Amino acid sequence: MSSFKVLSMAALVAVASAHSQLIKIQGKAGSPASVGLGVDLNIARNCTTINPCQQDSTIIRDAEIQQNIVNECGRNEIEGNIDIGEKTENAIAAGAVTEAGPGQELTVTLHQVNADGAGPYACDLIEQGNTGIITQNLTVKNNVPGANGFSQEKFKDFEMTVVMPQKFDCTGASTGNICTVRCRNNAQAGPFGGCFPVKQTNKAAQTNNAKTIPTKSNIKAVLAQVAVDQKDFNDAVAANQNAGTAEAKAAAKVIAESNGQVSAAGTFPTQTVSVQLGAAATAPANNNGGNRGNNNAGANRGGNGAGFGGNQRGNKQQKRDILRALRMGN
Ligand SMILES: *[C@@H]1O[C@H](CO)[C@@H](O)[C@H](O)[C@H]1NC(C)=O
Numbered sequence: 001m002s003s004f005k006v007l008s009m010a011a012l013v014a015v016a017s018a019h020s021q022l023i024k025i026q027g028k029a030g031s032p033a034s035v036g037l038g039v040d041l042n043i044a045r046n047c048t049t050i051n052p053c054q055q056d057s058t059i060i061r062d063a064e065i066q067q068n069i070v071n072e073c074g075r076n077e078i079e080g081n082i083d084i085g086e087k088t089e090n091a092i093a094a095g096a097v098t099e100a101g102p103g104q105e106l107t108v109t110l111h112q113v114n115a116d117g118a119g120p121y122a123c124d125l126i127e128q129g130n131t132g133i134i135t136q137n138l139t140v141k142n143n144v145p146g147a148n149g150f151s152q153e154k155f156k157d158f159e160m161t162v163v164m165p166q167k168f169d170c171t172g173a174s175t176g177n178i179c180t181v182r183c184r185n186n187a188q189a190g191p192f193g194g195c196f197p198v199k200q201t202n203k204a205a206q207t208n209n210a211k212t213i214p215t216k217s218n219i220k221a222v223l224a225q226v227a228v229d230q231k232d233f234n235d236a237v238a239a240n241q242n243a244g245t246a247e248a249k250a251a252a253k254v255i256a257e258s259n260g261q262v263s264a265a266g267t268f269p270t271q272t273v274s275v276q277l278g279a280a281a282t283a284p285a286n287n288n289g290g291n292r293g294n295n296n297a298g299a300n301r302g303g304n305g306a307g308f309g310g311n312q313r314g315n316k317q318q319k320r321d322i323l324r325a326l327r328m329g330n
């Protein structure tokens with residue numbers, strides 16, 4: 001259902017300008033480097049202009065995620081919604097997924113385009129890859145200098161260190177052993193940042209089981225999402241048609257040479273966001289015990305990317321409500 005997300009966010013993209021990119025992430029020594037999902041390394045890094053230098057920087061807003069406009073990795077100007085699954089598979093194919101085991105320190109190179117791409121950045125983990133479930137917060141060391149996402153730095157690269165937890169269980173992507181790490185700052189115009197894939201070293205490729213996939217959906221969220229999607233549908237169709245015009249296509253075709261620069265931190269403070277660490281890894285915990293009557297798969301007509309398959313509460317009334325709402329809405 002990510003295509004619907006792309007449609008509904010198209011109208012928003014024009015007004016967004018975003019101000020940092022995750023251009024290189026190095027985990028275990030000798031393993032490949034990852035690149036931020038949706039980041040195009042061919043785009044110039046020596047300017048602060050929206051076009052080209054901000055085209056691939058990512059904005060990740062909780063409100064947009066909740067409204068089903070984007071997924072948990074947000075959007076950028078070139079692509080709209082960052083399709084985590086697609087980008088991760090592309091990274092696997094390109095041999096560009098860094099590796100990490102428990103406690104591994106990841107060196108994350110962040111390119112700050114302009115003032116509000118500054119720190120502090122906070123990072124978290126999606127152990128199932130792209131389910132929208134943030135399973136743990138991560139420790140960030142050597143944060144990008146800044147306060148409230150602002151500093152006077154521009155077109156400069158910073159290296160921060162993101163530490164993988166002692167306990168985690170990556171189950172994402174086709175290989176079943178890839179997590180997504182997400183980092184974002186606290187700029188009011190943002191938050192800006194991005195996501196990248198990490199392959200778990202102490203775990204072989206595995207095949208997932210549909211019955212053990214957890215869910216984040218509940219009846220309230222599902223119905224709210226269906227209502228928003230239905231309301232937005234006509235505007236989204238129009239935005240999609242506009243995005244196909246020659247002018248819009250030309251604007252999206254932004255390729256310039258990369259010119260990364262690394263420099264010392266500026267005079268802004270280096271802060272650390274206080275987060276709660278050590279949440280139990282929630283990966284493939286099967287919460288569906290006893291919930292055998294849940295036949296909602298296939299009833300998903302309302303544009304619901306999260307799917308209805310994992311009704312953790314096994315609540316029959318809840319299922320009836322969902323099905324009734326879908327029937328009324330369609
Ligand atoms: C930025 O880098 C590109 C590619 O190296 C170069 O063509 C361009 O002149 C540079 N622009 C500025 C403002 O330095």
Ligand SMILES: *[C@@H]1O[C@H](CO)[C@@H](O)[C@H](O)[C@H]1NC(C)=O
Pocket residue numbers: 134135136137274275276277279
């Ligand atoms: C991350 O830290 C924040 C701030 O302490 C907390 O509200 C949130 O629940 C934590 N998330 C997880 C997944 O532990």
